[in-house]
Amino acid sequence: MGTVRADLVRADHLTPAEVSEVLALTRAAGDSDGAYPLSEHVMLHLRHGGDVPAVHLLARDGDQLVGYAHVDTTDAVEGASAELCVHPLFRRRGLGRALVMAAIGAADEHDPAHRLRLWAHGDHPSANALALSLGFERARVLWQMRRSLFAPVPAPELPPGVVLRPFRPGADEAAWLDLNARAFADHPDQGRWRAADLRIRLSEGWFDPDGFLLAERPAEGKLLGFHWTKVHGAIRHDHGDGSHDHDPIGEVYVLGVDPAAHGLGLGTALTLAGLRHLRDVGLDQVMLYVDESNPTAIALYQKLGFARWSTDVCFRRPGGRNQVAGDGSLSP
Ligand SMILES: CC(C)(COP(=O)(O)OP(=O)(O)OC[C@H]1O[C@@H](n2cnc3c(N)ncnc32)[C@H](O)[C@@H]1OP(=O)(O)O)[C@@H](O)C(=O)NCCC(=O)NCCS
Structure with missing residues (x-):
């Protein structure tokens, strides 16, 4: 052409x-x-x-x-x-x-x-x-995966000595940042969150401590994992162009387990507990984003009923200028 x-x-x-x-x-x-x-x-x-x-x-x-x-x-x-x-x-x-x-x-x-x-x-x-x-x-x-909350959400089964509780603002920040860094040591974007990054999220209007679940072994006072959920409220505007905005939807915002506690079933238990929370606040659908290069997480989510909804690809310009063929002009 x-x-x-x-x-x-x-x-x-x-x-x-x-x-x-x-x-x-x-x-x-x-x-x-x-x-x-x-x-x-x-x-x-x-x-x-x-x-x-x-x-x-x-x-x-x-x-x-x-x-x-x-x-x-x-x-x-x-x-x-x-x-x-x-x-x-x-x-x-x-x-x-x-x-x-x-x-x-x-x-x-x-x-x-x-x-x-x-x-x-x-x-x-x-x-x-x-x-x-x-x-x-x-x-x-990045895959976006979704799951209906009308489908059954089994009760979470926790390893012995482990309990789930909501995040306590003002008390859990330092321990959670440590846990997050361990859980996401291989994911620099998430793993290098500092106190200020956490504070910003905790002060967002959507933040709800009951939707930020921590798995803890109280006998050791140790956090082992967490599931932070998020609720995206309904957005409805009349565009007059036939398009529609979205119904409220829950999100598995961040899910992380300390590598030292992998293999205990905590990822499954935390996910299910978060889904139950989202269902209890009245939502009927939940979504999440997961890296295609993370087959362990994808397998977990598929086992729990999530299916791929859409795929987003990020292309990055390597540092410095690109090697461009042609001058990019619109007409010769
Ligand atoms: C991707 C998109 C923006 C390309 O727009 P376009 O105007 O057709 O692109 P160009 O004509 O400038 O193509 C530039 C080069 O890209 C490559 N290219 C673009 N479309 C291609 C295709 N269908 N198959 C193979 N090569 C293709 C070719 O190398 C092409 O150079 P050539 O025509 O000299 O062979 C367009 O297909 C689109 O809108 N897609 C949906 C939105 C989207 O995916 N956006 C993300 C872009 S990163």
Whole structure:
């Protein structure tokens, strides 16, 4: 296919008309690909605004919006991240490449380390080919798994001497941070949480100590594992565009067991206890994110009735500039 003559416009805010165009574009892409190209987080941000700064990149062919990228430059720890899509009828003409190049430019303005993560929802060969052709590496594959809470949730069976209790703010922080570091020694994102990271989460509106369960051996005063659940409340807005927001849903937010206590059945018991809590607060569905490279956790969740719901792939730009074939321009 040939190239397309399109204009690429950059904006810090979208007008309501532009938001409608982006939503129509994502629907066209979603209908053709079987997976919507933007995350729920970005969709909510587009629809309801808020104070999250973002760079919007709009590719137009005449009046028609044919491509869009959303670049979030707010994460100082991980660097910028971008999500993008091209209208199904305008693909293989260089638009995707041009949007990624422009996203790299926007990210570079905020990050001297020149980092950028591209998130692709649905694991399409086209996203993989585009990202790899621009020198990105496939860094993470995240599964979202879901389970109905209408299906039976067996009672948890705890090893002898172990009890479950809610997290006690003001008392359990230090012991929990130690446990979290041990449980996630191989997962740097989660394992290196410090007191401030925990404090921020504990002060969030959704935090509920009864949904943050600790497994403890009181005789030794030792924490062995935890299951932190989260409730995502219902979000309902009238978009007037046929789309709908989500019903309330529970999340297995973080589940961790001290490696010294692996093999005792604590992962299963903690998961079941958390599911019972979410069911007791009236939810009928629960979701979680798990790394595809973590077969132990996936096996546990599958055994407990979770099934894969969707797949997200994160491509990471290795430190420094990419080796880019071509100049990324829209027209030759
Ligand atoms: C991925 C996506 C953005 C690509 O958009 P596009 O405009 O078709 O991409 P380009 O024309 O710029 O392609 C650039 C290069 O990517 C690769 N590529 C893109 N689509 C491909 C496909 N279907 N098969 C093989 N290679 C592909 C090729 O190397 C291509 O270069 P070439 O055409 O010279 O061979 C588009 O398919 C899309 O919107 N997919 C759904 C959303 C999504 O997955 N977004 C995440 C992107 S990381």
